[in-house]
Amino acid sequence: MRNQDIKKFINKLLKLAGITVNGNNPYDIQIKNDRFYQRVIHEPALGLGEAYMDNWWECRALDQFMSKVLCANLAEVLKKEWQITWNILKPKLLNQQSSRRAFMVGQTHYDIGNELYQGMLDKHMQYTCGYWKDATTLDQAQEAKLELVCRKLKLEPGMKVLELGCGFGGFAHYAATNYGVEVTGYTVSKEQAKFGKELCRGLPVDIRLADYRTATGEYDRVVSIGLMEHVGYKNYGTYMKLTNRLLKDDGIALVHTIGSNASCSACNSWTAKYIFPNGMLPSIAQLGKAMEKQFVMEDWHNFGEDYDKTLMAWHENFKQAWPNLKDRYNDRFYRMWEYYLLSCAGGFRSRSMQLWQIVMTKQGTSAPCCRLI
Known part of the structure; x- marks a missing residue:
């Protein structure tokens, strides 16, 4: 999947939550590094957090952004991604809290x-x-x-x-x-x-x-x-x-x-x-x-x-x-x-x-x- 296609997909996904990439609302995210899109599509939860830590994106009201993402249940769209599948499978095989x-x-x-x-x-x-x-x-x-x-x-x-x-x-x-x-x-x-x-x-x-x-x-x-x-x-x-x-x-x-x-x-x-x-x-x-x-x-x-x-x-x-x-x-x-x-x-x-x-x-x-x- 080309980066341009991934970018369109992520932007469209965020639109479902009422979030505009590089928009003017406090909950809109500002993308500072285009590698953000590849990182998030491959590892949604981990990639989003690590990209923020690495200053690849900003948001004036991160709490509002996350609330809107969760209310829109965007994670379900990416649920079949293989890293998520492994994260679900691993605890079933191992006692992570031994x-x-x-x-x-x-x-x-x-x-x-x-x-x-x-x-x-x-x-x-x-x-x-x-x-x-x-x-x-x-x-x-x-x-x-x-x-x-x-x-x-x-x-x-x-x-x-x-x-x-x-x-x-x-x-x-x-x-x-x-x-x-x-x-x-x-x-x-x-x-x-x-x-x-x-x-x-x-x-x-x-x-x-x-x-x-x-x-x-x-x-x-x-x-x-x-x-x-x-x-x-x-x-x-x-x-x-x-x-x-x-x-x-x-x-x-x-x-x-x-x-x-x-x-x-x-x-x-x-x-x-x-x-x-x-x-x-x-x-x-x-x-x-x-x-x-x-x-x-x-x-x-x-x-x-x-x-x-x-x-x-x-x-x-x-x-x-x-x-x-x-x-x-x-x-x-x-x-x-x-x-x-x-x-x-x-x-x-x-x-x-x-x-x-x-x-x-x-x-x-x-x-x-x-x-x-």
């Missing part, structure tokens, strides 16, 4: 510098969606999210809480400080573990650098905030069985996760390469199947639109912090991180992705309903 590979995301994403995350995140260092129902700032939204989780878990002083995937220790710190509970947290990031231990110094919090599958003991509550995206469809059942085994009979478990509208076995190829190795978004069907015979689903709360606001706040903080970060990171990293944050914001704005909080209890118990909205 214990052996568990620390890859920590090394690639979470260990790239706490200064970056301190500049981008809120005072509680929450790297998951905030709850914006009554909030006007990122700090308020993240504190509201932490409070919402604690209330759904019905925490009481003296309880033992297990946090699978504890991030920078923000939830553990908040729960221990405000609810008087003991928290044991697991993370595969050395930098997160280091930060969390310092943050929670003097509190009844034990943060461990280990894969969640190594957790042992018995707990009143089990919670994961942003872990399920790294678990993988081959391991959803393992996660639920582990949580069931670690949770007391009258306990409550909560999962806070990004969710997909459709069951899949692969991640966006650009995201997998540059942001979250081995990442995968679960669907309702996949999580429901894994929960069978393990839990009663007490509440399933979707506030995916709040992730758009959270990501846009992170992006603004990232831009403001960049002058203090640019000596450590290069311009290509800036464009990579910008593409990551804004394309994800577009994903949630288009409702292509959701944010779920799922509350579960064991079968046969009389645990109270945990709905708060």
